Amino acid sequence: MKWLDAHVTVGDGVHFKLDPGRLLDAMDRHEVETAVLSPPDHEVAFHNEEGNESMLKLIRAYPGRFAAYAVYSPWRSLKGTAPLEKALEGGCRGIKLDVMVQGCSLLDPIVDPLIDAARRHRAFVYVRTGASMHALPLQAAELARRHPDVSFILGRMGKTDYAVEAIPALLQVDNLYAETVHNYVPYLKTLIAKIGVGRILFSSDLPLTSYERETEKIKDLQLPDELLEPIVHGNLLRLLSPDKEGLYDR
Numbered sequence: 001m002k003w004l005d006a007h008v009t010v011g012d013g014v015h016f017k018l019d020p021g022r023l024l025d026a027m028d029r030h031e032v033e034t035a036v037l038s039p040p041d042h043e044v045a046f047h048n049e050e051g052n053e054s055m056l057k058l059i060r061a062y063p064g065r066f067a068a069y070a071v072y073s074p075w076r077s078l079k080g081t082a083p084l085e086k087a088l089e090g091g092c093r094g095i096k097l098d099v100m101v102q103g104c105s106l107l108d109p110i111v112d113p114l115i116d117a118a119r120r121h122r123a124f125v126y127v128r129t130g131a132s133m134h135a136l137p138l139q140a141a142e143l144a145r146r147h148p149d150v151s152f153i154l155g156r157m158g159k160t161d162y163a164v165e166a167i168p169a170l171l172q173v174d175n176l177y178a179e180t181v182h183n184y185v186p187y188l189k190t191l192i193a194k195i196g197v198g199r200i201l202f203s204s205d206l207p208l209t210s211y212e213r214e215t216e217k218i219k220d221l222q223l224p225d226e227l228l229e230p231i232v233h234g235n236l237l238r239l240l241s242p243d244k245e246g247l248y249d250r
Contacts, residue, residue: 008036009207010058018206027211034064038055071098085121094153095123167194177199180231199235201235218232
Protein backbone atom coordinates (compact mmCIF):
# COMPACT_ATOMS: atom_id res chain seq x y z
CA MET A 1 0.00 0.00 0.00
CA LYS A 2 1.39 3.39 -1.01
CA TRP A 3 1.41 6.10 1.64
CA LEU A 4 0.64 9.80 1.26
CA ASP A 5 2.21 12.25 3.72
CA ALA A 6 0.18 15.33 4.65
CA HIS A 7 2.98 17.57 5.93
CA VAL A 8 6.75 17.85 5.45
CA THR A 9 8.87 21.00 5.80
CA VAL A 10 11.64 21.15 3.22
CA GLY A 11 14.45 23.60 2.49
CA ASP A 12 16.91 25.70 4.47
CA GLY A 13 15.04 26.97 7.50
CA VAL A 14 16.40 28.94 10.41
CA HIS A 15 15.54 26.16 12.85
CA PHE A 16 15.27 23.03 10.66
CA LYS A 17 16.69 21.94 7.32
CA LEU A 18 15.71 19.12 4.96
CA ASP A 19 17.15 18.49 1.52
CA PRO A 20 14.59 17.35 -1.10
CA GLY A 21 16.91 14.61 -2.33
CA ARG A 22 17.26 13.13 1.14
CA LEU A 23 13.50 13.35 1.55
CA LEU A 24 12.94 11.39 -1.66
CA ASP A 25 15.35 8.70 -0.50
CA ALA A 26 13.45 8.35 2.76
CA MET A 27 10.11 8.29 0.93
CA ASP A 28 11.34 5.49 -1.34
CA ARG A 29 12.53 3.40 1.62
CA HIS A 30 9.14 3.63 3.30
CA GLU A 31 6.85 3.43 0.25
CA VAL A 32 5.64 7.01 0.59
CA GLU A 33 4.28 7.90 -2.82
CA THR A 34 3.62 11.62 -2.32
CA ALA A 35 4.46 14.20 0.35
CA VAL A 36 2.84 17.60 0.73
CA LEU A 37 5.65 20.11 1.18
CA SER A 38 5.77 23.29 3.21
CA PRO A 39 8.38 26.03 2.84
CA PRO A 40 10.64 26.60 5.87
CA ASP A 41 9.93 28.96 8.75
CA HIS A 42 11.25 32.28 7.41
CA GLU A 43 9.38 31.78 4.12
CA VAL A 44 6.15 31.01 5.96
CA ALA A 45 6.58 34.15 8.05
CA PHE A 46 8.01 36.69 5.64
CA HIS A 47 9.59 35.58 2.35
CA ASN A 48 6.32 34.23 0.97
CA GLU A 49 6.97 34.56 -2.76
CA GLU A 50 10.36 32.88 -2.47
CA GLY A 51 8.82 30.00 -0.54
CA ASN A 52 5.99 29.54 -3.00
CA GLU A 53 8.31 29.60 -5.98
CA SER A 54 10.59 26.99 -4.43
CA MET A 55 7.57 24.74 -3.81
CA LEU A 56 6.35 25.13 -7.39
CA LYS A 57 9.81 24.24 -8.73
CA LEU A 58 9.84 21.05 -6.68
CA ILE A 59 6.40 19.85 -7.69
CA ARG A 60 7.25 20.51 -11.34
CA ALA A 61 10.59 18.74 -11.06
CA TYR A 62 9.09 15.68 -9.33
CA PRO A 63 5.51 15.28 -10.58
CA GLY A 64 3.52 12.85 -8.49
CA ARG A 65 6.12 12.73 -5.71
CA PHE A 66 5.51 16.15 -4.24
CA ALA A 67 2.46 18.33 -3.69
CA ALA A 68 2.78 21.68 -1.91
CA TYR A 69 1.31 24.26 0.41
CA ALA A 70 1.33 27.90 -0.59
CA VAL A 71 2.12 30.42 2.15
CA TYR A 72 1.05 34.02 2.64
CA SER A 73 1.11 36.29 5.66
CA PRO A 74 -2.44 37.19 6.73
CA TRP A 75 -1.25 40.76 7.25
CA ARG A 76 -0.62 41.02 3.51
CA SER A 77 -4.27 40.25 2.82
CA LEU A 78 -4.99 43.89 3.68
CA LYS A 79 -3.68 44.61 0.17
CA GLY A 80 -5.18 41.55 -1.50
CA THR A 81 -4.17 37.95 -2.08
CA ALA A 82 -2.87 38.02 -5.66
CA PRO A 83 0.55 36.42 -4.87
CA LEU A 84 -1.16 33.62 -2.95
CA GLU A 85 -3.61 32.97 -5.75
CA LYS A 86 -0.76 32.91 -8.25
CA ALA A 87 0.83 30.07 -6.28
CA LEU A 88 -2.46 28.17 -6.13
CA GLU A 89 -3.01 28.65 -9.84
CA GLY A 90 0.55 27.45 -10.43
CA GLY A 91 -0.08 24.11 -8.75
CA CYS A 92 0.00 24.40 -4.95
CA ARG A 93 -2.87 22.32 -3.55
CA GLY A 94 -3.11 23.71 -0.03
CA ILE A 95 -2.44 26.77 2.10
CA LYS A 96 -0.36 26.62 5.28
CA LEU A 97 -1.42 28.97 8.05
CA ASP A 98 0.99 29.35 10.96
CA VAL A 99 -0.06 32.32 13.05
CA MET A 100 2.61 31.51 15.63
CA VAL A 101 5.21 32.87 13.21
CA GLN A 102 2.88 35.12 11.20
CA GLY A 103 1.87 37.18 14.21
CA CYS A 104 -1.92 37.16 14.46
CA SER A 105 -4.80 35.07 15.77
CA LEU A 106 -6.56 32.27 13.92
CA LEU A 107 -9.80 34.18 14.39
CA ASP A 108 -8.49 37.55 13.22
CA PRO A 109 -10.49 38.88 10.22
CA ILE A 110 -7.24 39.23 8.24
CA VAL A 111 -7.16 35.42 8.01
CA ASP A 112 -10.47 35.19 6.16
CA PRO A 113 -9.20 36.39 2.74
CA LEU A 114 -6.73 33.47 2.72
CA ILE A 115 -9.54 31.02 3.39
CA ASP A 116 -11.64 32.66 0.69
CA ALA A 117 -8.75 32.11 -1.74
CA ALA A 118 -8.64 28.44 -0.69
CA ARG A 119 -12.34 28.15 -1.44
CA ARG A 120 -11.99 29.68 -4.90
CA HIS A 121 -9.20 27.25 -5.78
CA ARG A 122 -10.67 24.22 -3.99
CA ALA A 123 -7.57 24.06 -1.83
CA PHE A 124 -7.36 22.79 1.74
CA VAL A 125 -5.80 24.64 4.69
CA TYR A 126 -3.21 23.31 7.12
CA VAL A 127 -3.52 25.17 10.42
CA ARG A 128 -0.64 24.75 12.84
CA THR A 129 -1.92 24.68 16.41
CA GLY A 130 -0.18 24.38 19.74
CA ALA A 131 2.07 26.55 21.85
CA SER A 132 0.25 29.85 21.44
CA MET A 133 -2.99 31.17 22.90
CA HIS A 134 -3.75 32.48 19.41
CA ALA A 135 -3.52 29.06 17.71
CA LEU A 136 -5.74 26.74 19.72
CA PRO A 137 -7.51 23.64 18.35
CA LEU A 138 -10.88 25.04 19.40
CA GLN A 139 -10.07 28.25 17.53
CA ALA A 140 -9.28 26.13 14.47
CA ALA A 141 -12.68 24.47 14.87
CA GLU A 142 -14.35 27.88 14.98
CA LEU A 143 -12.47 28.92 11.84
CA ALA A 144 -13.67 25.72 10.15
CA ARG A 145 -17.22 26.45 11.32
CA ARG A 146 -17.05 29.89 9.69
CA HIS A 147 -15.94 28.30 6.41
CA PRO A 148 -17.86 25.00 6.14
CA ASP A 149 -17.03 24.50 2.46
CA VAL A 150 -13.24 24.48 3.04
CA SER A 151 -11.33 21.52 4.50
CA PHE A 152 -8.86 22.19 7.33
CA ILE A 153 -6.09 20.06 8.83
CA LEU A 154 -5.54 20.42 12.58
CA GLY A 155 -1.77 20.73 12.34
CA ARG A 156 0.19 19.16 15.21
CA MET A 157 -3.08 18.47 17.03
CA GLY A 158 -2.50 21.23 19.58
CA LYS A 159 0.84 19.82 20.72
CA THR A 160 2.09 20.38 23.17
CA ASP A 161 0.31 22.92 25.33
CA TYR A 162 -3.25 22.48 24.06
CA ALA A 163 -3.46 18.86 22.94
CA VAL A 164 -6.40 18.32 25.29
CA GLU A 165 -8.52 20.43 22.93
CA ALA A 166 -7.84 18.38 19.80
CA ILE A 167 -10.58 15.74 20.02
CA PRO A 168 -13.23 18.21 21.27
CA ALA A 169 -12.37 20.46 18.32
CA LEU A 170 -12.64 17.59 15.84
CA LEU A 171 -16.01 16.59 17.25
CA GLN A 172 -17.44 20.06 16.65
CA VAL A 173 -17.12 20.25 12.86
CA ASP A 174 -16.83 17.71 10.05
CA ASN A 175 -14.51 19.74 7.78
CA LEU A 176 -11.59 19.54 10.23
CA TYR A 177 -9.08 16.70 9.77
CA ALA A 178 -6.71 15.15 12.31
CA GLU A 179 -3.09 14.23 11.62
CA THR A 180 -1.33 11.23 13.11
CA VAL A 181 2.09 12.72 13.86
CA HIS A 182 3.24 13.44 17.44
CA ASN A 183 0.56 11.08 18.82
CA TYR A 184 1.07 7.64 20.35
CA VAL A 185 -0.82 4.46 19.53
CA PRO A 186 -3.27 4.57 22.48
CA TYR A 187 -4.25 8.13 21.61
CA LEU A 188 -4.70 7.24 17.94
CA LYS A 189 -6.97 4.36 18.92
CA THR A 190 -9.06 6.77 20.98
CA LEU A 191 -9.13 9.21 18.08
CA ILE A 192 -10.38 6.53 15.69
CA ALA A 193 -13.05 5.49 18.20
CA LYS A 194 -14.23 9.10 18.54
CA ILE A 195 -14.26 10.36 14.93
CA GLY A 196 -13.75 7.27 12.75
CA VAL A 197 -11.11 6.92 10.04
CA GLY A 198 -12.62 9.29 7.46
CA ARG A 199 -10.94 12.43 8.82
CA ILE A 200 -7.51 11.17 9.89
CA LEU A 201 -4.40 11.78 7.76
CA PHE A 202 -1.00 10.17 7.98
CA SER A 203 1.62 12.88 8.49
CA SER A 204 5.32 12.66 9.28
CA ASP A 205 6.10 16.34 10.00
CA LEU A 206 9.65 15.72 8.83
CA PRO A 207 12.28 16.76 9.73
CA LEU A 208 10.91 16.90 13.30
CA THR A 209 10.32 13.14 13.31
CA SER A 210 11.21 10.20 11.06
CA TYR A 211 9.42 7.84 8.71
CA GLU A 212 10.72 4.90 10.75
CA ARG A 213 8.91 6.15 13.83
CA GLU A 214 5.75 7.43 12.20
CA THR A 215 5.04 4.53 9.84
CA GLU A 216 5.77 1.92 12.51
CA LYS A 217 3.30 3.59 14.82
CA ILE A 218 0.52 3.31 12.23
CA LYS A 219 1.36 -0.34 11.61
CA ASP A 220 1.18 -0.95 15.37
CA LEU A 221 -2.50 0.01 15.25
CA GLN A 222 -3.03 -3.35 13.49
CA LEU A 223 -5.96 -2.05 11.48
CA PRO A 224 -7.54 -4.05 8.69
CA ASP A 225 -6.79 -2.70 5.21
CA GLU A 226 -10.23 -1.14 4.82
CA LEU A 227 -9.57 1.06 7.87
CA LEU A 228 -5.88 1.64 7.23
CA GLU A 229 -6.25 2.75 3.61
CA PRO A 230 -8.21 5.96 4.31
CA ILE A 231 -5.67 7.08 6.90
CA VAL A 232 -2.50 6.47 4.91
CA HIS A 233 -3.83 7.20 1.43
CA GLY A 234 -7.48 7.80 0.64
CA ASN A 235 -8.36 10.78 2.82
CA LEU A 236 -5.44 12.90 1.65
CA LEU A 237 -5.98 11.82 -1.94
CA ARG A 238 -9.50 13.18 -1.66
CA LEU A 239 -8.15 16.57 -0.53
CA LEU A 240 -5.46 16.64 -3.21
CA SER A 241 -7.89 15.69 -6.00
CA PRO A 242 -11.11 17.65 -5.41
CA ASP A 243 -12.09 17.53 -9.08
CA LYS A 244 -11.82 13.77 -9.41
CA GLU A 245 -15.24 12.20 -9.32
CA GLY A 246 -16.14 10.65 -5.98
CA LEU A 247 -13.00 11.77 -4.15
CA TYR A 248 -14.27 14.99 -2.67
CA ASP A 249 -17.34 13.61 -0.94
CA ARG A 250 -16.84 13.51 2.82
